[in-house]
Amino acid sequence: MCDVDSGGIFLFQGSAMILPPGDSEDHFRGFGRELLEASFADARADLDIFEIPALNSPAAILAASIPVSQPLPSGWQAVPVRQVLSAVCGEKTRYSGSGLSGCILRAYHVAQWRRDSRFCGCCGGKNTDAPDEFARLCPVCGRREYPRISPAVITIIINDRDEALLAHNKKFSQGMYSLIAGFNEAGESLEDTVAREILEEVGIEVRDIRYITSQPWPFPNSLMLGFTCRHAGLSIRPDGIEIEDARWFNRDNLPPLPGYGSVSRYLIELWRKGDL
Numbered sequence: 001m002c003d004v005d006s007g008g009i010f011l012f013q014g015s016a017m018i019l020p021p022g023d024s025e026d027h028f029r030g031f032g033r034e035l036l037e038a039s040f041a042d043a044r045a046d047l048d049i050f051e052i053p054a055l056n057s058p059a060a061i062l063a064a065s066i067p068v069s070q071p072l073p074s075g076w077q078a079v080p081v082r083q084v085l086s087a088v089c090g091e092k093t094r095y096s097g098s099g100l101s102g103c104i105l106r107a108y109h110v111a112q113w114r115r116d117s118r119f120c121g122c123c124g125g126k127n128t129d130a131p132d133e134f135a136r137l138c139p140v141c142g143r144r145e146y147p148r149i150s151p152a153v154i155t156i157i158i159n160d161r162d163e164a165l166l167a168h169n170k171k172f173s174q175g176m177y178s179l180i181a182g183f184n185e186a187g188e189s190l191e192d193t194v195a196r197e198i199l200e201e202v203g204i205e206v207r208d209i210r211y212i213t214s215q216p217w218p219f220p221n222s223l224m225l226g227f228t229c230r231h232a233g234l235s236i237r238p239d240g241i242e243i244e245d246a247r248w249f250n251r252d253n254l255p256p257l258p259g260y261g262s263v264s265r266y267l268i269e270l271w272r273k274g275d276l
């Protein structure tokens with residue numbers, strides 16, 4: 001992962017990537033640490049700058065975060081990380097962990113984890129960075145904490161007419177449809193999660209559940225596991241809680257879809273090409 005020399009530091013604030021003045025896409029690869037420190041000199045105490053070991057590479061990723069309450073200097077802008085991901089991935093690529101998108105997602109995941117692991121979850125002591133591995137260490141009780149990764153599944157359901165089930169979640173922007181997704185529960189296999197979430201959210205039964213691909217999805221800390229399956233029985237019945245509407249779509253009448261760079265879009269494109 002991360003065989004890209006990002007060329008600079010990634011800065012995050014809440015769910016956004018923070019970019020210096022100028023063309024935002026120029027800064028998706030990071031910008032100079034000196035510029036960061038000079039621009040946020042007054043907020044130095046709140047600036048968390050950290051190095052993340054790159055995977056399968058001796059290089060490190062340099063990143064930083066600032067609290068959401070910190071005003072930005074004039075001309076700086078906040079771009080949602082999801083939007084950055086779509087822009088970096090472009091229209092033709094699936095997610096690649098070895099590229100810039102992998103660096104950004106790893107840095108963003110770790111930035112959130114550092115913010116949420118300042119204190120020991122066992123005794124409340126103030127965590128430090130462990131000297132011997134990539135972990136937080138409680139100097140009081142010795143507990144170590146590693147970046148938390150929460151598995152979640154996302155599934156494209158196909159019926160006997162080769163149509164795909166797409167659903168509108170209340171959280172989606174108006175008119176956008178995507179796939180059924182949900183978190184794996186303690187003690188549950190991933191295949192069981194697929195079947196349970198689909199039955200809960202759209203009321204249908206499925207068969208032939210098959211794993212396709214995975215993608216880090218640090219919004220805030222998921223690993224998204226992409227599946228496909230076939231419709232086995234019952235009619236669509238949206239739960240009305242998360243899912244407002246769900247329908248079978250053929251390739252000629254697709255609604256607005258999630259952005260490129262997401263596993264949902266990747267699965268939809270696979271079906272569109274007839275590869276599922």
Ligand SMILES: [Zn+2]
Nearest residue numbers: 120123138141
């Ligand atoms: Zn502790």
